[in-house]
Structure formats: C-alpha cells, structure tokens
Amino acid sequence: MATKGYHQYRGRGRGSKKLLVLLLLLILLAASAFLVLQRYIVYNDDGSVSLQLPFGRGEEQEQPGKIPDDEVDIQREDPPAQTPEPEPEPLALQPLHAKELPYGCLYRDPTSQLQGQEAVVVNVKRADGTIAYYTGIDLPANVLRGSEATRTHLQTIAQSDCYTVARMAVLCDNAFAAAVPDAALTNRGGGQWLDNFNRFWLDPTNEKVAAHICALAKECVELGFDEILLDQLRYPIEGDLSKTTLRSDTDRAAAIAALADQIREAVGPEIAVSIILPASIGTDYSFAQSGLTPQVLMESFDRIYVPQNGASHRWVSGVLSDDYDRSTRLVITSTYAAADSYMIAQ
Secondary structure, rough: OOOOOHHHHHEEEEEHHHHHHHHHHHHHHHHHHHHHHHHEEEEEOOOOEOOOOOHHOOOOOOOOOOOOOHHHOOOOOOOOHHHHHHHHOOOOOOOOOOEEOHHHHHHHHHHHOOOOOOEEEEEEEEEOOOOOOOOOOOOOOOOOOOOOHHHHHHHHHHHOOEEEEEEEEEEHHHHHHHHHHHHHEOOOOOOOOOOOOOOEEEEOOHHHHHHHHHHHHEEEHHHOOOOEEEEEOOOOOOOHHEEEOOOOOOHHHHHHHHHHHHHHEEEEOOEEEEEEEOOOOOOOHHHHHHHOOHHHHHHHHHOOOEEEEOHHHHHHHHHOOOOOOOOHHEEEOOEEEEOOOOOOOO
C-alpha cells in the first residue's frame, strides 16, 4: 500500500550540497594561493606592497629609492699615514766639574770624600776585570768582586747630592778572558792574544761580552748613577795585531758603535753614556785601528773625556765638528780644574 506522497521524494537539499562543496573548494584554493603568494609579496620603503613572482625575476627590478650600483659614488679613504717616531732629544748636559775618587774609596764610608764636590767619578770595573763592589749580577768563575760593604758605600755615593759617574773598563779584561776564553781576541795559533803589556782583550762583537757589560752598566744606573763612563771601549793598538785572527777588513768602527748602542739601550735614554780616551793614541791611523773614528766618537757617546796634555786631546780637538758643544761634551782630564768641563784625575 503506497503511502501518500512518498514516491515523489528525491532527497532533501541535494542541489544545495553541491553548491556548498564547490564553495569550500574555492575557499581552500584561495587560502592555498594566498599562502603561496605570501613568499612573493614585497613591502616597499614607501609603505606600498608589490608582488614579485618567480617568473618575473629574470631581470632585477628596480626598487623605489634604490640607487643603481653604477651610479653610487664610492670614495675609499686611504689609511692614515703612520707618523714616524721622533728622534730622541739629546740630553741637556751641563758643564762637568768632577773629581775622580781613589780606588779604595769603597772600602770605607765615603761621605767625607763627597763634601764640597759637585760631581764625582767612581771606578766600578778595573782593567784586570775585577768588579770593585759587591755586584748582584752573575759573574763567571774567578771574576772577583768587592765585599758586601762596598755595595753599601757605592750606594752612598750614587744616591748623594753629587752628580755621579760610574767608570768601567770594557774590553781590556784579563779575568773575563780567562774565565770565558771564546770571548777574547785570539792569535793565529788558537790561543789568546796578548798586547805589549801582557793584557787580554775581549771581542766587542761577542754576545757574552755585551751581556756582561750591559748588565753591569744597568745595575750601576739602578743604584743611582747619572752617567756611565766607558774606558778601553776600543780595539787594542798596543801590540802586533797582525798576529791575531782579526780580519783586516773588519769594520771596527761599526763593532764599537754597535756595542755602545747596546749599552745605551740597557741604561735608558736619560743616562749619559761617555767614553774616556788614553793619552797615547793620537793619529788618524791609530784611531781607525781602534774603531774610534770621529763619527763614532761624536754620534755614539754623549761626552768624550781626554787627557789634557795627551796626543789624543790634540787629535780629537782637530776632528770635532764646528757644532760640537765642547763646553759640555768635551771633558778634559787633569790634576786640576782646566776647562769648561773637566775631571780631576787621581
């Protein structure tokens, strides 16, 4: 039995469902497209939005406000030129009025010997290699030094109100040559060369020699000395140098100047480094053989000490340049006050 109206029913809203499905598909496609296109959306500097699709990137698109590379004026600044270090100013030397204290001055309290003195000179290293005071530097075996009391007395002198000069023998040194044989000048037979007075001489180019002298000079400055006076800083001329292994083409002046520079570096720029000459040498040949050319004397040392009546005084006086300040840099050694700058010798 048929129910009234049932046979005409075909399902409710079938057409509207298809429309809804189509609408959902469109929404999904739009959302997917939006998500994909997000990667190609460009926000410009002026706030506008543009779309740069991958197939449009073959040619670089000009962005608003961007200056083409070929129109950019690039100015490269050269690095600032390095200013060369200024040459050190020469020491402001004053005329020297000094008295050389006797060798035994360190064996007792030297206070009384300082009274009335403007400047004093103390022998701290002798020509035989002995160190006159109790030094703290390492010494080779058999190199003698003074007792502990001598160091105290040396400090009394160095720290006094006097201008103080430490005098030291440099290359004439029997003790160091005996303790360090390879540091001495040698003869052709391989032994140590002796001068006419049976003295050994050290090689100024030897590193051990330089280290020994520099350490001693530095220590004297640390104790309070104002000036280092180098004695026998030269090649020997008192003997037959043809019997040594010293080459005839050795640049002796360069070797002496180099050792003087090392000593100056060890003591610092505020300390005067000077040289004292023997009276006996006084010719161009002898000074050239010793390595003490006029250029070395004037450029490597702050003062030149020369005996008043020696041949070296006459020679040096004739070779000094016109602008050399003789009143402060040329010191006359004598037994009495003799010139602008002098040292009263013992």
